[in-house]
Amino acid sequence: MFSKQPPSSPPLSFSAKAARTEESPISSLMAMALHNPNLISFAAGLVDAPTLPVEQCAAITRRIFADRRRGQSALQYGTTLGLKPLRERLLSHLASLEGRPAAAFGITADDIIVTTGSQQTLYLIADVLVDPGDIVIAGNPSYFVFTGTLQSLGATVHSVPMDEDGMDVDTLERLLERLDDAGQLGRVKFVYCVSYYDNPTGQTLSQERRERLVEVVKRFSRSHRILILEDAAYREMGYDTWILPSIKSFDPDNRYTILTQTFSKPFAPGLKLGYTAMPCDLMHAVLRQKGSHDFGSSNLCQEIVLEALRDGSYRTHLQVLRSQYRGKRDAVLSALEAHMPGGVGWTTPKGGMYVWLTFPRAIDTSARGAMFNRCIERGVLYVPGDYCFHPDESGQVPQNCLRLCFGQVSHDQIDTGIQHLGKVVGELLKTTPIVLGDSLGCCSLNPEPRTRSHE
Amino acid sequence: MFSKQPPSSPPLSFSAKAARTEESPISSLMAMALHNPNLISFAAGLVDAPTLPVEQCAAITRRIFADRRRGQSALQYGTTLGLKPLRERLLSHLASLEGRPAAAFGITADDIIVTTGSQQTLYLIADVLVDPGDIVIAGNPSYFVFTGTLQSLGATVHSVPMDEDGMDVDTLERLLERLDDAGQLGRVKFVYCVSYYDNPTGQTLSQERRERLVEVVKRFSRSHRILILEDAAYREMGYDTWILPSIKSFDPDNRYTILTQTFSKPFAPGLKLGYTAMPCDLMHAVLRQKGSHDFGSSNLCQEIVLEALRDGSYRTHLQVLRSQYRGKRDAVLSALEAHMPGGVGWTTPKGGMYVWLTFPRAIDTSARGAMFNRCIERGVLYVPGDYCFHPDESGQVPQNCLRLCFGQVSHDQIDTGIQHLGKVVGELLKTTPIVLGDSLGCCSLNPEPRTRSHE
Numbered sequence: 087m088f089s090k091q092p093p094s095s096p097p098l099s100f101s102a103k104a105a106r107t108e109e110s111p112i113s114s115l116m117a118m119a120l121h122n123p124n125l126i127s128f129a130a131g132l133v134d135a136p137t138l139p140v141e142q143c144a145a146i147t148r149r150i151f152a153d154r155r156r157g158q159s160a161l162q163y164g165t166t167l168g169l170k171p172l173r174e175r176l177l178s179h180l181a182s183l184e185g186r187p188a189a190a191f192g193i194t195a196d197d198i199i200v201t202t203g204s205q206q207t208l209y210l211i212a213d214v215l216v217d218p219g220d221i222v223i224a225g226n227p228s229y230f231v232f233t234g235t236l237q238s239l240g241a242t243v244h245s246v247p248m249d250e251d252g253m254d255v256d257t258l259e260r261l262l263e264r265l266d267d268a269g270q271l272g273r274v275k276f277v278y279c280v281s282y283y284d285n286p287t288g289q290t291l292s293q294e295r296r297e298r299l300v301e302v303v304k305r306f307s308r309s310h311r312i313l314i315l316e317d318a319a320y321r322e323m324g325y326d327t328w329i330l331p332s333i334k335s336f337d338p339d340n341r342y343t344i345l346t347q348t349f350s351k352p353f354a355p356g357l358k359l360g361y362t363a364m365p366c367d368l369m370h371a372v373l374r375q376k377g378s379h380d381f382g383s384s385n386l387c388q389e390i391v392l393e394a395l396r397d398g399s400y401r402t403h404l405q406v407l408r409s410q411y412r413g414k415r416d417a418v419l420s421a422l423e424a425h426m427p428g429g430v431g432w433t434t435p436k437g438g439m440y441v442w443l444t445f446p447r448a449i450d451t452s453a454r455g456a457m458f459n460r461c462i463e464r465g466v467l468y469v470p471g472d473y474c475f476h477p478d479e480s481g482q483v484p485q486n487c488l489r490l491c492f493g494q495v496s497h498d499q500i501d502t503g504i505q506h507l508g509k510v511v512g513e514l515l516k517t518t519p520i521v522l523g524d525s526l527g528c529c530s531l532n533p534e535p536r537t538r539s540h541e
Numbered sequence: 542m543f544s545k546q547p548p549s550s551p552p553l554s555f556s557a558k559a560a561r562t563e564e565s566p567i568s569s570l571m572a573m574a575l576h577n578p579n580l581i582s583f584a585a586g587l588v589d590a591p592t593l594p595v596e597q598c599a600a601i602t603r604r605i606f607a608d609r610r611r612g613q614s615a616l617q618y619g620t621t622l623g624l625k626p627l628r629e630r631l632l633s634h635l636a637s638l639e640g641r642p643a644a645a646f647g648i649t650a651d652d653i654i655v656t657t658g659s660q661q662t663l664y665l666i667a668d669v670l671v672d673p674g675d676i677v678i679a680g681n682p683s684y685f686v687f688t689g690t691l692q693s694l695g696a697t698v699h700s701v702p703m704d705e706d707g708m709d710v711d712t713l714e715r716l717l718e719r720l721d722d723a724g725q726l727g728r729v730k731f732v733y734c735v736s737y738y739d740n741p742t743g744q745t746l747s748q749e750r751r752e753r754l755v756e757v758v759k760r761f762s763r764s765h766r767i768l769i770l771e772d773a774a775y776r777e778m779g780y781d782t783w784i785l786p787s788i789k790s791f792d793p794d795n796r797y798t799i800l801t802q803t804f805s806k807p808f809a810p811g812l813k814l815g816y817t818a819m820p821c822d823l824m825h826a827v828l829r830q831k832g833s834h835d836f837g838s839s840n841l842c843q844e845i846v847l848e849a850l851r852d853g854s855y856r857t858h859l860q861v862l863r864s865q866y867r868g869k870r871d872a873v874l875s876a877l878e879a880h881m882p883g884g885v886g887w888t889t890p891k892g893g894m895y896v897w898l899t900f901p902r903a904i905d906t907s908a909r910g911a912m913f914n915r916c917i918e919r920g921v922l923y924v925p926g927d928y929c930f931h932p933d934e935s936g937q938v939p940q941n942c943l944r945l946c947f948g949q950v951s952h953d954q955i956d957t958g959i960q961h962l963g964k965v966v967g968e969l970l971k972t973t974p975i976v977l978g979d980s981l982g983c984c985s986l987n988p989e990p991r992t993r994s995h996e
Contacts, residue, residue, distance in 0.1 A: 095796045098822055099730065099765035104669035107829045116620075130618075138616040143841075144606030151599030161593040161811035163585075165571075202657050202835045209834050214559035235833040275554065310554035341550045354616035356840035367553055374562045378690040379664050380657045384839050385811035386598075 102218075107238035110231060111473045114453075119467055126503035127467040131285065131439070132494040137410050138354055142399035143390060150389050164385040166377050168200025168361070172392040176200075176361050179395060180345075183321070184335045192340030193363045199372060202383045204319055204348040204360030207372075208232050210379075211315055211344055211364075214371040215275040216241045223261065224278040225253045227442075227474030227487070229285045229317070232278065241275075245476040250433075252291030253279050255298045262306045276313040276344075277303060281333055283320040283438025286474045286489035290436060293330050300336040300343065307342070313368070314343045319360075322352040322404055324437035325412035334363065341365050349391050351439075352404055357387040411439055414492045417500045424501075425508030427515055439493040442471075445486045448518040449511060452485045457510055464506040557673075562693035565686060566928045569908075574922055581958035582922040586740065586894070587949040592865050593809055597854035598845060605844050619840040621832050623655025623816070627847040631655075631816050634850060635800075638776070639790045647795035648818045654827060657838045659774055659803040659815030662827075663687050665834075666770055666799055666819075669826040670730040671696045678716065679733040680708045682897075682929030682942070684740045684772070687733065696730075700931040705888075707746030708734050710753045717761045731768040731799075732758060736788055738775040738893025741929045741944035745891060748785050755791040755798065762797070768823070769798045774815075777807040777859055779892035780867035789818065796820050804846050806894075807859055812842040866894055869947045872955045879956075880963030882970055894948040897926070900941045903973040904966060907940045912965055919961040 112130065119127045151157040167173070173195040180198075181188040188194070201207045212232075216222065218240025224233060226245035236243055244265075246258045258277065265271050279299070281291045291299070303312045316333045334345035340363070348360040364372065376382075394400040418441050422432055431444045451457050452470045461468065471487025492500060567585065574582045606612040622628070628650040635653075636643040643649070656662045667687075671677065673695025679688060681700035691698050699720075701713045713732065720726050732754070736746045746754070758767045771788045789800035795818070803815040819827065831837075849855040873896050877887055886899045906912050907925045916923065926942025947955060 095794070096762050096764060096766050098768075098820075098826075099670070099727070100826055101668065101670055101672045101675075103672075104826045104830070107826070107833070109829060110832050113832070132618050135613045135617055138613045140606055140609055140612035140616065143616060144603070144612065147602035147606065148599070151595055151602065154595055157595035157599065158590045158593045159811075161595065161598060161809035162590055163587050163805075163810040202838065205833075206835050213556065214562075215554070215556055217556045217558075220556075231832070231836070238829075238833060272554070307551050309551060311551050313553075339550070350618075354841075355618040356614075356616035356844075358835060358837070358839040365553075371553075371555055371559045371562070374564060374693075375559070377565050377568070377686070378562070378660075378693060379834070380661050380813060381686070382813070383657065384813040384842055386809075386842065386845075387839055389811075390841075 110234050125467050126499045128490040129467040129469050131491050139403045146390050146393040160386045160389040164382045166382045169388040172388050173198045175395050184331050191335050198363050201360045203358045204346040207346045207362040210372045210375050221274045226476050230473045243476050248287050252289050255295045259302050274312050276315050278315045280317045283435050287442040288433045288435030288440040296333045297336045316345045319348045320438035359387050417497050418492050421501045421504035425505045427512045439491050441490045443488050447486050450485045451488045460510045466503045466506045565689050580922050581954045583945040584922040584924050586946050594858045601845050601848040615841045615844040619837045621837045624843040627843050628653045630850050639786050646790050653818050656815050658813045659801040662801045662817040665827045665830050676729045681931050685928045698931050707744050710750045714757050729767050731770050733770045735772045738890050742897040743888045743890030743895045751788045752791045771800045774803045775893035814842050872952050873947050876956045876959035880960045882967045894946050896945045898943050902941050905940045906943045915965045921958045921961045
């Protein structure tokens, strides 16, 4: 990818942060997919191309540019915070998702910032809060791109197990107690939680835990506020109509939670827009940083999503998406039922685009293992689960899980791909016999080895 | 702007970087302009709204979305580096600006990254190179948004005076010698230079200095490479057809210079796209950081500029822009001739959108001074020059300069605005008599006090 260098000049002298920043493990997977377009890729979290809102965006951009004044405004600079009419619209959008007025959780349109995808928000939040040695708490497993960012900032990531109800808040509470006892509480900056149809597990934090999570961080916020960074990227991609209120909705004064959502997953990643509601003292710091980054995300893209919210095409598109992704989720589950040998477990997401698989411990899913390479040979790519785990106290991470993303994989590919996957696992299990119970302990998402069915 | 906070929760604990990051001084100016839309604002670097390419973007987006496959690709995720066909096009675009094949300065399409405006590049470069206490060298005056970013990263900014030929490279050389003698050379990371129609002075680095600048940083690159960050945001906005080759063109192996350009000034800020050619070892580090920020800028915006480059609308638009801005520059100069009292000097830019004014020392142009406030009362806003200066060894910055941006100001407003400005200066000079020669020393851009005319 990079051109060759003449050998004769001295090296660069990088910042400590650059030196800490590792290549994202997904890069090599994406390069594989790019070099082999015939691969069935369950790896990258891309969205379903045929469902992208091409006609809607055609109509919307026609409308924007037909109005000269509006067209000019779309092509001009905006503000760092984002287009005011869009932020006002997002305020009522959030209120309708919560089923309560925005005032009930203490936010106004000026407490919402529009960013270059919600990824930029995650970065900005971490950057204004974390110094090397500070502590961030995340689920185990969790979204590996962001934990990579945290590591590049020098954060120490402590983790809390995930189960069917999402992050285990009791364990979080005990962890905070231990950190308090160790005099480390002052270094805890925030808890990171993907609250709906989690990446990578597909699980959703239960309502009871949402409320308790806010209560716990409040209680441990003594010298300073410990925040909750609620990543709700998949919130609107639930297959059922009713969705849980956000963690933020349990924080009536907008003091302890940051709620970030995106237009990438539920509308169009190519617009690269996310939005985030946060406490105003934090917003102040985030705005200053974003001023250094770009003083505001693309005005044209903001006008497009504003129009999509206004003219109903966002809502209509979501209905199409939900039914598409539900269909794919069903196809994934059916294919797993049909093709996976006994001893393999998986989650049953109620939204989003991820299924998490757990194998007997004898199966090594890592990129260095036999399974990964045999799958590539058969034309199938997945995300090795070890990318998503934080090491336990002995420095170990489980090597027997994987993430399947069905975002960009067609129905046909789903069955074919999982059939290949099942065959590889079957072959490997023949040569490495299962010890009953040996899938225990990798994570509590799949506490029992299964034979054929699993909810 | 921010909602009120209930008083009862503990404070946030910010990172050292957030604590170092000050509000950009331009924020308060922009808020003023926003709250008083009748102000004639020579402050913000916005572009001319009537010249924005609305029809071109209407046609381009129609074309993109009419092709379903292309529309899908525009709305899908891209890569962190940017759209390959766009980067290939940019490579030949750069070659045509230099009048030489890209191979002559050692770059390929993979040495070019597409970012969210060139501002994002500036941030990323600084972030991967600068640790607190590291040294960056910039012109004095220079682009204050970026020097704000440098300060937030903890950089020590050393400065070199500007004159009609841009940054004074002889002084730079002596500064590097002094830093070397003081054992500080190891901390010097890069030299920041706006090489065409500088922000804020409007001046252009001469060809002879370009070549020498590369030679000087090479010579002082002993333990590590000292880089040149060449900010060429205004490069294509020259009023004459011939423009100088870039600093980068004097670096045949692509080792010492980073060349960043943008579509914001010469096409449309609302697309928020910039592009940068840089040494490949630096690119590697920058890509990792950009992966943490957003894993790639808006694909739709990238498709739009690609199409504008392909179908000739970018080139046609530039011709319109150049003639518009030349007309405005002429209007600014005529108005200054007509309305400014003697003793005031200004630069004569050959491109871009900035004119730099120098007043007798008795005039205080700062936001705390009488001039600024009287101008606001008369409905005129400018950027106080002190925002753009680095303190000298005694910690002083000149208070008798200002920047006029004629980007978004109409011809009518130019004359009216400068008439008001001239009246305020005339009144102030009546009450504070000029001592001959007292404009000396604020910066070498205007070494002689002038009576009426100035080239």
